[in-house]
Structure formats: C-alpha cells, structure tokens
Amino acid sequence: MNTTAQEIDVNSEQQSPSVVIGAIPRISIQAFCVTPEMCDATQRAAIDRRLYKAHVNVQMGGIEKAIEVYKTTPTPNLLIVETNAPRDFVLAELNNLAQVCDAGTKVMVIGHINDVILYRELMNQGVSEYAVAPIGEVQLIEYIANLYGDPENSPVGRTYAFVGAKGGVGSSTISHNIGWAIAETFQEGVVVADFDVPFGTAGLNFNQDPPQGIAEALGAPDRLDAVMLDRLLTKCSEHLSLFASAGSLERQIDVEQNSVEKVIDTLKQSTPSVIIDLPHLWSPWVKHTLVTADEIIITAMPDLANLRNAKSIIDLLRSTRRNDVQPRLIINQVGTPKRPEISPEDFAKSLDLTPTLVLPFEPQIFGQAANNGQMINELRSNTKIAEGFQHLAQIVTNRASVEETKSSLLGPLLKKLRISKE
Numbered sequence: 117m118n119t120t121a122q123e124i125d126v127n128s129e130q131q132s133p134s135v136v137i138g139a140i141p142r143i144s145i146q147a148f149c150v151t152p153e154m155c156d157a158t159q160r161a162a163i164d165r166r167l168y169k170a171h172v173n174v175q176m177g178g179i180e181k182a183i184e185v186y187k188t189t190p191t192p193n194l195l196i197v198e199t200n201a202p203r204d205f206v207l208a209e210l211n212n213l214a215q216v217c218d219a220g221t222k223v224m225v226i227g228h229i230n231d232v233i234l235y236r237e238l239m240n241q242g243v244s245e246y247a248v249a250p251i252g253e254v255q256l257i258e259y260i261a262n263l264y265g266d267p268e269n270s271p272v273g274r275t276y277a278f279v280g281a282k283g284g285v286g287s288s289t290i291s292h293n294i295g296w297a298i299a300e301t302f303q304e305g306v307v308v309a310d311f312d313v314p315f316g317t318a319g320l321n322f323n324q325d326p327p328q329g330i331a332e333a334l335g336a337p338d339r340l341d342a343v344m345l346d347r348l349l350t351k352c353s354e355h356l357s358l359f360a361s362a363g364s365l366e367r368q369i370d371v372e373q374n375s376v377e378k379v380i381d382t383l384k385q386s387t388p389s390v391i392i393d394l395p396h397l398w399s400p401w402v403k404h405t406l407v408t409a410d411e412i413i414i415t416a417m418p419d420l421a422n423l424r425n426a427k428s429i430i431d432l433l434r435s436t437r438r439n440d441v442q443p444r445l446i447i448n449q450v451g452t453p454k455r456p457e458i459s460p461e462d463f464a465k466s467l468d469l470t471p472t473l474v475l476p477f478e479p480q481i482f483g484q485a486a487n488n489g490q491m492i493n494e495l496r497s498n499t500k501i502a503e504g505f506q507h508l509a510q511i512v513t514n515r516a517s518v519e520e521t522k523s524s525l526l527g528p529l530l531k532k533l534r535i536s537k538e
C-alpha cells in the first residue's frame with residue numbers, strides 16, 4: 117500500500133497552554149476570600165497540575181478572619197487575602213495582620229479597587245503582590261509562579277508523555293520518531309526516556325545496546341544528579357540521547373512514583389525536550405506522569421477496545437487538566453488488512469477530539485525501520501508518514517507557524533480520509 121496524502125490527516129487546531137510554567141514548589145498556601153468567585157478560582161487553581169506539590173487551603177472571611185486564625189496558628193509560606201474594603205481600612209487591617217504573620221510568610225492581597233496609592237503603600241508594608249479582582253484561576257497560578265518561580269533553577273525542559281490506548285498500538289515507535297524529528301529539525305537536546313523497564317524497545321529502535329540506563333536511575337533515585345545522568349545516557353546523535361530500558365528480566369525493580377518524578381525532574385533540568393515513552397499499564401506512577409506532563413500524546417488503533425480505553429484516559433485528563441491543551445490523538449495502523457475497524461471519523465467523533473495524525477498500516481516501512489534500528493525519517497524521508505512525524509514534532513513543540521496551522525486545517529479533512537482495504 118502506498119502512502120498518499122489522503123491517508124494522513126494533520127491537524128493542529130489546539131492552542132498552546134496559557135500558562136507555560138513549571139510546578140510550584142512544595143509550599144503551603146492559605147487563602148481567605150470574601151467573594152465566592154475568588155474562593156472558586158482559588159479552589160480550581162489548587163487542583164491544577166502545577167500546584168500538585170503545594171498544599172492549599174481556602175476559606176472565607178478575608179483579612180479579619182486571617183488575623184483571628186493566625187493569633188493561634190503559624191502562618192503559611194504564602195497567605196492570600198481578599199478584601200473589598202476602602203484604602204484606609206485595608207491598610208489598617210493589613211497592619212494588624214502583620215502583627216500575627218511569621219517572618220518568611222509572603223502576603224498577596226487581592227483587592228477590588230485599582231488604586232496606585234494603595235498599591236505603593238502595600239508594597240511599602242512588605243506585601244509581595246497586590247492584584248485587582250476579578251482574578252481567574254490561570255492568572256492566580258501565574259501570580260504564584262512569579263512569587264515562587266526561580267528563574268535560575270527553573271527547568272529548561274518540556275515533557276512529552278506518550279501512551280498507547282492498548283498494548284502494541286505503536287506508541288513507542290511514534291515517540292522515538294518524534295524525539296528524533298525534534299532533535300534533527302530544531303537542533304536541540306532531546307532525551308528519549310524508555311520507562312518500559314523489562315520490555316522497552318528504544319534501544320533496539322535506535323540500534324543501541326547500552327549496558328546501563330534508566331533502571332539504574334530508578335533503582336537509586338537519591339543518588340541521581342547531573343553527573344550520574346550523563347553516565348547513564350547513551351548518545352545516539354549530536355542532539356539525541358537515550359535513557360534506555362534494561363530490556364531484560366534480570367534486573368527487577370519496583371518502579372515508584374517518587375523515583376520516576378526524580379528522573380524526569382533531573383532530565384528537565386538540562387534537556388529542552390524530554391520524550392517519556394510509557395508502557396501500556398495503569399498504576400499510580402503512570403497516572404501521575406501523564407497528568408503532570410506538558411504534552412500528552414495518545415496513540416490508538418481504530419477498534420472498540422482502543423476507543424473505550426482512549427476515552428477513559430481522555431476523560432481523566434480533561435477533568436484533571438482544565439488549564440492545559442487537550443491531549444493529542446494519533447490514530448495508527450489504519451487499514452490493517454482483513455481487520456474490521458471503526459472509521460477514523462467515527463473514532464474521533466466519539467472522543468470529541470480531532471486527531472493530530474492518522475497513520476496508515478505500513479508493515480513494510482515500519483518493519484524495515486525496526487529491523488535496521490532506524491527512524492522512518494532516516495529510512496524514507498519523502499513519505500507522508502515522515503512528513504506527518506515532522507509536523508507532529510512542530511505542533512507539540514509549539515513551532516507550527518500560523519501559515520502551517522492554517523493550511524493544515526484547510527488540508528485534507530477527516531471526512532476525506534478513505535483507506536482502501538485489501
């Protein structure tokens with residue numbers, strides 16, 4: 117079967133996230149609101165993935181209530197107080213609050229008057245931020261990030277988590293190809309981290325057989341630092357390194373959320389693009405890694421079990437990542453001979469998600485690439501599949517230009533997608 121333009125649909129309708137910031141550190145945040153709107157926004161911000169490490173408590177009562185509470189209890193790292201009182205009253209109340217605030221607590225005031233004199237007075241009193249309501253959850257997260265983000269130590273990397281809706285759908289192969297495309301196209305550092313410790317194929321696909329890799333890091337997360345990381349990574353090309361799985365049953369390790377988090381955090385400190393190749397299994401660490409990734413790419417084949425599983429994952433992500441782009445959907449191996457399938461149009465419609473890529477079943481190209489230990493773009497750079505990977509690399513890294521985005525939207529639409537079955 118040849119790959120034709122109709123066999124691939126590339127779509128990039130999704131926008132980049134409004135908040136491109138990393139996780140807020142493990143701080144305690146307490147908010148005393150006076151309006152239900154501010155209370156809601158704070159509660160919604162508290163469940164955002166960027167605040168998952170922080171401990172947030174929200175209550176009504178404004179500055180007055182805060183003063184009462186902190187007469188007897190210690191103040192948090194960040195205290196957010198809302199007030200709708202006039203200037204002099206706010207200043208007097210804040211003065212009283214200062215008497216009960218521990219040193220080291222940052223205070224953010226949310227007011228209802230846009231008053232530059234009040235702003236200056238508050239700054240003089242040592243208030244860290246004065247913001248004027250209404251403040252949405254995203255704005256609030258940005259304010260908190262401004263107070264606690266450390267530009268010196270902020271991670272340079274973005275994470276791309278790849279997961280299959282079922283086993284064997286092609287998620288790993290696609291993740292490796294996208295990693296390669298990012299490294300080659302943008303000439304920037306990429307690490308492909310293969311978290312399928314016993315059965316991972318990244319080593320095979322990149323024609324590498326390193327003696328050590330991710331298993332050593334996951335087994336000793338406390339010792340992991342930049343030096344150890346350097347030793348465990350395998351360089352595949354100038355810009356692409358591999359954090360290979362053991363690919364054997366000899367080394368048995370229990371993968372735990374803390375160690376996975378440490379590995380990813382360490383990678384993010386030095387690598388612009390971190391490809392997280394997840395195994396098809398469901399456990400707390402897989403869920404946590406997905407929910408906290410910057411981009412999520414779900415690969416599915418067009419059948420019922422894939423549809424059900426993809427829906428479960430997408431529903432979970434939609435409810436836990438309200439302030440992020442939708443996960444990207446790749447429908448793979450479309451047109452497998454003799455296999456009944458759901459049409460990509462119906463598959464996408466059921467998920468209410470336009471696929472970013474629809475790839476045909478191409479056993480020869482994929483098989484040869486796997487056997488050679490090569491990427492598709494190395495083997496057949498002039499195919500539509502190679503073009504599709506290139507385009508997906510641009511979309512996930514937010515590099516698709518306006519023209520490209522427009523033309524891809526105007527390009528072959530899903531309803532035109534027809535793949536002849538043998």
Ligand SMILES: Nc1ncnc2c1ncn2[C@@H]1O[C@H](COP(=O)(O)OP(=O)(O)OP(=O)(O)O)[C@@H](O)[C@H]1O
Pocket residue numbers: 280282283284285286287288289290312317394395396448449450475476477478479480482483486
């Ligand atoms: N579009 C395609 N056409 C033909 N073969 C494909 C296609 N995509 C992937 N494959 C092949 O399917 C096989 C499984 O791919 P891969 O290991 O990437 O899947 P996976 O979803 O990561 O599986 P696992 O559940 O084991 O992690 C590989 O041999 C790969 O070359």
Ligand SMILES: [Mg+2]
Pocket residue numbers: 287288289312394395396
């Ligand atoms: Mg895999």
